[in-house]
Amino acid sequence: MLASRWFRIVGPLAVVLLAAVLRLWNLGNPHSLVFDETFYVKDAWSLWNNGYESTWPEGADTRFNAGDTNIFTDEGSFVVHPPLGKWLIALGMAAFGADQTWAWRIVTALIGILAVVLLMVIAKKLFGSTLLATIAGFLMAIDGNAIVMSRVAILDNSVMFFALLGFGAVLMDRDWHEKRLTAWLAARRAAGEHPSWGPMFWWRPWVIAAGLAFGLASSVKWSGFYFLAAFGVYLVVVDALARRRAGVPFWLSAAVLKQAPATFVLFVPVAAVTLLVSWTGWFVTQGGFYRQYAASAGSAWTGPFAWVPHVWQSFWHYQVAIYQYHVGLSTPHPYQANPLTWLLMTRPTSMFYEGTTLGQNGCASASCSQAILGVANPLIWWAATAAILYLVYRFARYRQWQVGLILMGMVAGYLPWLAYLGRTVFEFYTIVFEPYLLLGLTFVLGMLLREGPLFLPASPALPADMPADLRAALHDESDRAEASRRTVGIRIVAIFLAVALLVSAFFYPLWAGIQVPLWFWQMHMWLPSWV
Structure with missing residues (x-):
């Protein structure tokens, strides 16, 4: 009991500390705008000063990198994403100086750390286990996609965080709604009433919170609206199923015709207002x-x-x-990646690359490479992909609501992109649905560990007239078999997590822009398409 109590505090704290170190260490490296920072960092700084994104003179990147930052014009610039993500980037520059490279990225890094905390909170609620929550946070803390997207000042990390916040609010609403529905029906039935449709709830604070969170995600990028739409449908379906379980005769029509309009009013307008507020400047x-x-x-x-x-x-x-x-948008790009290949991770995005030779910038080998490659930890990513495919099968067979909720995150974050196969898109967009990949992987690891109430094995069903000594013997045999399976599962999970940590340590120089010998960089090109 003491060990468990100790772990409930130290385990999650250790994960948060690990996530912070991997995201904050040497955050200012490289000391230049990388990849789409050329748009979002400069847009953020002109937005902070002018109230709107402005144009910049020719050669602005070189001058900005050198610390000459106030060279924006008063002319408005055509930008294709709402302002919230750029306001967040601007906070770091306003606080610590636009000439500080790490200041461009500090808010994005902090959001990445908070996302690890939020994922653990959600996993604890979803699985009922601190151990599984810690594993979920650990996986995100050490994964390369999450690390890179926290160390580069672009928008997608913020979309991921706000969408995950909305996912958590939907999860909280599930219990809130079902308890109140049950209580309302019990009170009416005790009074001799037999409601055919059930209640219309106008006060569902977690639905309002979810609408706000998805509105914030949409205020960073329009792709946040996919989460608003997907989970709007999910709320209606969950309400219908809750009414059916509660014995409401007209459960489907009640959910669609009675509660759905109220849910829409609570959910969508707050998201729309949030988007409009983001355009205040x-x-x-x-x-x-x-x-x-x-x-x-x-x-x-x-x-x-x-x-x-x-x-x-x-x-x-x-x-x-x-x-x-x-x-x-269909402009060819050397690092564009077809959404059909995202789960296979065949074309990660090179955010930054600089080759040097002996003596240049401290290079101690014949040739050196300094890179930021937006590639996930391959072991974690491919295992999580396999886990999600298994969850599709499991949901079809067992209808577990936890599995359905995880898959809904994948539906919202991934499936809409399959409608844009001809559009120029990138592998790093996957950060938006990575938390649900990791929750799926954690679910499978929980099955191996037999950890938490969701994964506790059922006692064997024995005939009521079986002799007591035989019943006890069978129970003992079942317990021994279960203990053996649990031991095997613990070993498998421990080995998997240890190897995943080693793989992350191996790839970290390519996630953090650390200069390495060229041969070391080449060792990381596991697929020809990664080059």
Whole structure:
């Protein structure tokens, strides 16, 4: 009991400390804008100063890297993502200086650490086990995709965090809703009533919280709306099934026609308002891109919508332009990756690469490489992919709600991208659904460990008239067999986690931009497509 109590505190704290070290150590390396930081860091800084994203002069990256940061113009720049993620990046620069490389990335890194904490909280609620929660957090703490996306100041880590926050709120609503539904029906039946539809709940605080979280995700990138849509459907389905279990006669029509409208009002408007609030800087200033569009000659709406204020007409025009950009983006890129291959991890994104020779920048070999490669820990990633495929089978057979909820995270984060197979997309987008991959892997590890109430084996069903001594003998034999299986499972999981940690240690230099000999970099190119 003392050991368990000790682990419940020290285990999660150790995971958080490990996640922090891997994300914060030497965060300012490399001392230059890498990959899409060239857009988001500069956009964040002009957004902080002007209230809207602005254009930059020719050669701005070189000057920005050198510390000459206040060279943005007053002219609005066409940006295709909402502002929240850039506001978050700007916080670090405003606090510690835009000329500090680590300041560009500090908020993204902190979000990555908080995501590990949040994943452990969710896993504890989902599986009822501190050990499994710690394992889930450990897997995310040491995985390369999560580390790289926390060490580079781009937007997707923030989308992942807010979407995971909404996922947690949906998980909390499940218990909240079912308890109140059961209590309401029990009270009516005790009074002699027999409700055919059941109640309409207008107060579901966790649904409101989920709408806010998914709205925040959508305020970073529009892909957050996929989570809003998927879990909006999920809430209706869960309500219908809860009413059926409770014995409500018209459970389906009650869920769709009675509770669903109330859920929509609680869920969607708060997300929409959150998105609009994120654009406050554009609304309250005058220089943002398309800000004066409707005021220009011949651009204002005519007819029945002519009364709409020009600022809203301009905003709508801007959003349409953003949508057209997204659906039409097909510019070839050397590191684009077809979504069908994401789970196989065949084309990770090279965020940064610099080759040097002996004597250059401290290179002590004939040739050196300094790289940031957005590749996950292969052992964790491929094992998690296999686990998710198993969970699809398990859900079809056993209908476990925990499995269904995990798979819903994958549906929201991954499946919509299969509609954009011709679009230019990248492997690092997978960070948005990585938490659900890891929850799926943790589920399978929990099965091996026989850990937590979800995975405790059922006692063998024995005939009621069986002699007591024979019953006791069979129970003892069952216990011994179960202890043997548990021991084997513990060994398998311990070996898997130890090897995963070693693989992460092997790959970490390529995740953190550490200069290594070229031959060492080549040892990490496990697939030809990784080069």
